Amino acid sequence: MGSPSPADQVSRRAQVLAGHLRGLQTSTEPSLSPSPCLQYSPPELASPPPDFNLSDMRKLMDGHNLQDRDWLFGLMIQSKLFNPRVAGGRVFVSPDYSQSMEQQREMTMKRIHYLLDCGVFQEWLTGRGPEVEMRKFALHEVIGMYDHSLAVKLGVHYFLWGGAIQFFGTKRHHDKWLRDTENYVIKGCFAMTELGHGSNVRGIETVTTYDSKTGEFVINSPCESAQKYWIGGAANHATHTIVFSQLNINGKSEGVHAFIAQIRDTDGNICPNVRVADCGHKIGLNGVDNGRIWFDNVRIPRENLLNSVADVSPDGQYLSAIKDPDQRFAAFLAPLTSGRVTIASSAVYSSKMSLAIAIRYSLTRRAFSLTPNQPEVLLLDYPSHQRRLLPLLAKTYAMSFAANYLKMIYVKRTPESNKTIHVVSSAFKAILTWHNMRTLQECREACGGQGLKTENRIGHMKGEYDVQSTFEGDNNVLMQQVSKALLAEYIAVQKRNRPFKGLGLEHLNKSCPDVPSQLTSSTLRSSQFQTDIFCLRERDLLIRFAAEISQLQAQGLSREYALLQSYQLAEDLGRAFSDRAILQTFLDAEAAVSSGPLKSVLSLLRSMHVLIILEEDASFLRYGYLSPDNAAAIRKEVTILCSELRPHALALVSSFGIPDAFLSPIAFNWIDANSWSSVQP
Amino acid sequence: MKMCSKDFSTRLRANYNKSIEIYEGRLISKLLELFLAYEEDSNVKLVIMKGNGRAFCSGGDVAAVVHDINRGNWKIGAKFFWEEYILNYVMATYSKPQVSILNGIVMGGGAGASVHGRFRIATENSVFAMPETALGLFPDVGASYCLSRLPGFFGEYVGLTGARLDGAEMLACGLATHFVPSARLSSLEAALHKLDSSDPAIISAVIDEYSLQPYLKDKSTYHRLDTINRCFSRRTIEEILSALEREAVKSADDWISSTIQSLQKASPTSLKISLRSIREGRVQGVGQCLIREYRMVCHVVRGEVSKDFVEGCRAILLDKDKNPKWEPSRLDQLNDSMIDRYFSRVDDEEWEDLKFPARSSYTASALAKL
DSSP, X not given: OXXXXXXXXXXXXXXXXXXXXXXXXXXXXXXXOOOOOOOOOOGGGGSXXXXXXXXXXXXXXXXXXXXXXXXXXXXXXXXXXXXXXEETTEEEEOOOTTSOHXXXXXXXXXXXXXXXXXXXXXXXXXXXXXXXXXHHHHHHHHHHXXXXXXXXXXXXXXXXXXXXXXXXXXXXHIIIIIHHHHTTSSOEEEEOOBSSOSSXXXXXXXXXXXXXXXXXXEEEOOSGGGSEEEEETTTTTOSEEEEEEEEEETTEEEEEEEEEEEOBOTTSOBOTTEEXXXXXXXXXXXXXXEEEEEESSEEEEXXXXXXXXXXXXXXXXXXXXXXXXXXHXXXXXXXXXXXXXXXXXXXXXXXHHHHHHHHHHHTTOEEOOSSTTSOOEEGGXXXXXXXXXXXXXXXXXXXXXXXXXXXXXXXXXXXXXXXXXXXXXXXXXXXXXXXXXXXXXXXXHHTGGGGGSGGGOHHHHHHHHGGGGTTTSOHHHHHHHHHHHHHHHHHHHHHHTOOOOSTTGGGGGSOOOOOOSSXXXXXXXXXXXXXXXXXXXXXXXXXXXXXXXXXXXXXXXXXXXXXXXXXXXXXXXXXXXXXXXXXXXXXXXXXXXXXXXXXXXXXXXXHHHHHHHHHHOTHHHHTTSSOHHHHHHHHHHHHHHHHHHGGGXXXXXXXXXXXXXXXXXXXXXXXXXXXXXXXXX | OOBOOTTOOEEEEETTTEEEEEOSSSHHHHHHHHHHHHHHOTTOOOEEEEOSTTEEEOOBOHHHHHHHHHTTOHHHHHHHHHHHHHHHHHHHTOSSOEEEEEOSXXXXXXXXXXXXXXXXXXXXXXXXXXXXXXXXXXXXXXXXXXXXXXXXXXXXXXXXXOOOEEHHHHHHHTSOSEEOOGGGHHHHHHHHHHOOOXXXXXXXXXXXXXXXXXXXXXXXXXXXXXXXXXXHTSSSHHHHHHHHHHHHHHSOOHHHHHHHHHHHHSOHHHHHHHHHHHHHHTTSOHHHHHHHHHHHHHHHHHTSSOOHHHHHHIIIIISOOOOOOOSSOSGGGOOHHHHHHHTSOOOOTTOOOOOOOOOTTOOGGGSOOO
């Protein structure tokens, strides 16, 4: 089935417009009768029928566990606990955000218990293997689409607390804690961040010593800045916590280690020598009880040291297989990788929700007539509105593939792939969450005043998702780590005179790609050009970055100080790496699709994704990868791509597979949803 | 003639008193033709559907489809379902109100011919069931859309067990919009004939005048919704069965054991594809549901994974020995890739996905009406 010809589309549009006119034409007499009202007409009428199979596209988007996702959507839609409300004849589910913070927290906990009873969390900690992990990711994504608080609360319990026990603990911890955690017999939290230390975990001030007389560790918060801060679950519910602390043995600091401490008894009373306070109301995530914890020489059994990396013998000797404290510390950060994977992926789902709502609205809402007495123009028929939303849609497609790739390499991790996973997860977490915040803002504005209503979700989600650029690693810090890792790779290759291998840097082994000076439309849309220009930028920026660092070092600056000074190049390089890596995941996904309408629309999306980066990222002009003429050609092509994607817009957001009940009233009949009769009892 | 044997006929009524009775013959094609014509006819304000005799409609003539399959002609069967699902789609997206008077048996295709319409009137004679899993089929005619939108997991229960519902239960769960005692039906019809409006609010008000709130009997399964939700919300058929068995241990109870029995008697393949279909239907639009069901039904009539449909019809409708030999005979003999086949395109050059006629008035009426 080919795509409808432009002529068909025009005549279809004309019919639609005529439908709007019909009402106007009947009132020819210059009477005082009121002009006919606007009628809601569904987005399907403003779009040609999809020319690719929506289920096939959804399979590509979600990537895995579609049935599990649908099952969980159903569990939420069908339960009163998920606050179903009717608007415009449809049921929508989303939390009641007008509830008090305390009420929202209790609802989060009730929903968790319901999902637990339904068996949603089965095998989340007791299961093993890539399939179990992918299923867990899928279900967690769906939960996040309902409410970010619910996802975060579960993420803390299963991924952080549970993950810490899995990764840092040994058999005795696994046997004791994993099953009880999976069944919520105990509620865990994860106390890493302190008031005085966030991203710099190595600087935390909590201190733990060992008392060989009693065989216990003693955990202490020696000063106010050592109080644990933002600890999800600590304020109300958690019974146990992982405590990150400096370990002091025989007067020697052995660096950061992780311990298990109980903070509440089974009745919910706070344990002796533990003080807990609330972090208070936040701009979002008020369904999560973030708290602060002080430890006043809390005593815990020796067995509560999570000892996969290091242990202390009963008589107080420090034992570790990893002698290098740097490596030891790196081993401790492993669970944060799984956090970054889930954050990156949930950011994409948040973008999908906001785009589905904003694009559906833009296909039903009109504003201004071109000439008097003409019907008003549909928002998405304005080229400017297309330019605002469709590039973000294309990028969201690209990032969907990126997130699927990231999940895949994470669940198939090996000791050798740890470095790649660390770098890729840092880069994608930062890029995908920044993209989400930008998308939310644009979609909010694109919905005008309606975007401000909490029930329409987008505006509210800005507050809910803002935290993503901060937790599990500040985005800017993560991106610096990416460029630092690339630099280290570059230096190693130079030093050992070996080719690049890994992180997708193999292209640097080949000669520098040639980018034609004249960019035609077909060049701009070719995957060869798109790959070349991204590789060219990454290669050049890496070389420049390395040169600048070595030059600064030659001037006598320390390596660390030189890195600080070169932050601009570092930033550009981090982006260049991410863009190239994300494009690669897109190309790989595209290659797996057989030719046909679906593949054609994917190629349009890919071109839009690349060209919008070329247009928006100043580095291409700054470093001369593109000429001003090139930039003009690209800008023109973006406009053309917008008009080519316009007929697919509805099908593309429908392919996200988000149930109607998870969208919002403005995505459907917003006139009915706001009618006077809808406010009558 | 492909649909609805002796107990069925349909009367289409327009309110300017044109009454058409359809008995045998190409019922579905005729209905489709009439529905499309009435949509254009400005004299037609609403469409009334009702059966003659003791049934509204007890479903399509699947025996005829099986006959074709046995003669190696699955495509005739596929064509029958194609037309039926197109009719379901037109009803679901119809711009004028459809009033179905369900004064008798409403099963399978009969449910499809009514439940997509705006008003469904149950009476004390109504009996509703989707018995397809006992026939080696699955709840189709858009049932994955409608059943999945019943309260909680009642839809899974009704669709998997084939449980029968009476008029009061139909009203309680939303399958019916009104309950009118059968004695009042003729005056209700007369009142509807006098109406000169397509406004659902006005039509609803007229039906309301004849309606009453029926008594939901003490033994009604609808009182079991909590248990149903606990069991039928589970992820797989196997988990649903073990949840039911856990309930049975908690309290000896006829209802639970008969529910378990009906699941054990149903085709294992049917159970698995039906559950997945309802779960997918819950998050899809009616059009997507019918497209998926059409894929499924084509695989069913082709019989490449399982021939349970032929066997079920033999055992229940033809030989009536009520002892079908399902193949695969156990749930654990069905792996994911076997189930996946039912949801994939059919590997046949001439085959294509269900395509709907252009609906110029595809409007808010395409909403779920439950």
